[in-house]
Amino acid sequence: MTTIQVGLYFLLGAYILFSIFFCTLVLFSTFADSVFIRYLSSTHLGKPVVYHLQQVVEWLEGPKCGICLAQYWSTGDMAPRVMNCGHTYCGSCIEIFAEQKDGMVICPFCTRTHFCNTIHPLPFFSENHLLIILCSSLITVNLWKCQTCRKKYSSQDVSRTPRVYSTCGHTSCEACVESDFTQKKRVVCLTCEGRSGGITVVAENWKPHVPINYAIRDLLKE
Ligand SMILES: [Zn+2]
Ligand SMILES: [Zn+2]
Ligand SMILES: [Zn+2]
Ligand SMILES: [Zn+2]
The missing domain is CATH 3.30.40 (Herpes Virus-1)
Structure with missing residues (x-):
């Protein structure tokens, strides 16, 4: 394998990992209140996972108005x-x-x-x-x-x-x-x-x- 091929495989791997991570986040934010997520957050091992996913989702969504709960815009x-x-x-x-x-x-x-x-x-x-x-x-x-x-x-x-x-x-x-x-x-x-x-x-x-x-x-x- 040439260096270019190794590089391409590396990029493909990184792309797949990122896609899996992103899909997990989207699924998580959609079903945040589902029975499964609630069950997961009640378990010893699932609790920190759910907590960190919540933090990332919150961070990606950005700050919200405390009254209407809509996301702020910059203008x-x-x-x-x-x-x-x-x-x-x-x-x-x-x-x-x-x-x-x-x-x-x-x-x-x-x-x-x-x-x-x-x-x-x-x-x-x-x-x-x-x-x-x-x-x-x-x-x-x-x-x-x-x-x-x-x-x-x-x-x-x-x-x-x-x-x-x-x-x-x-x-x-x-x-x-x-x-x-x-x-x-x-x-x-x-x-x-x-x-x-x-x-x-x-x-x-x-x-x-x-x-x-x-x-x-x-x-x-x-
Ligand atoms: Zn200062
Ligand atoms: Zn005030
Ligand atoms: Zn508002
Ligand atoms: Zn000023």
Whole structure:
């Protein structure tokens, strides 16, 4: 056999293995609630297999809106929008909330009230940029780093908690936001420096202005 033939056999083998893996995933996500999968996840050996397949399916499907459970898109009405309270929903759900309460959006999670326009509510809520990047790329959130300090975000370590500037929708880690505030005594986005709608606020406490980016924190699995 020549080197080329060996190479071709190798490629064919890799292709077959990948196809089997992909078919398993498709079958798994289709019959995720079947009696067989439920039986498998109750057995000692099947449990970790089912768990890991679930993780892969979840990762391939991408993040979803917590209200309508539809997958987020990177543009349009289905893009994720973050509110001042740090909670994220799809644009479509926010439009429905605004219409129901005449330009008032009450966060279904923490019940904080946000005021906007009934007909065009979306410009009042910034897109959650980090979540959009995660929707449209193959990078998992666990590998994503704070763009300022290059350290990974964490749901356990408070200083690495993802914080979102709700006026522009950019995310940085808690330690970076805090040290910038301590130096400058004002809140200004570390990514866009307030250029994309971020306002500079002089405040005693920066935390209410840069809430936790819950959608990102909840995606972190540690
Ligand atoms: Zn939604
Ligand atoms: Zn909220
Ligand atoms: Zn940082
Ligand atoms: Zn910004």
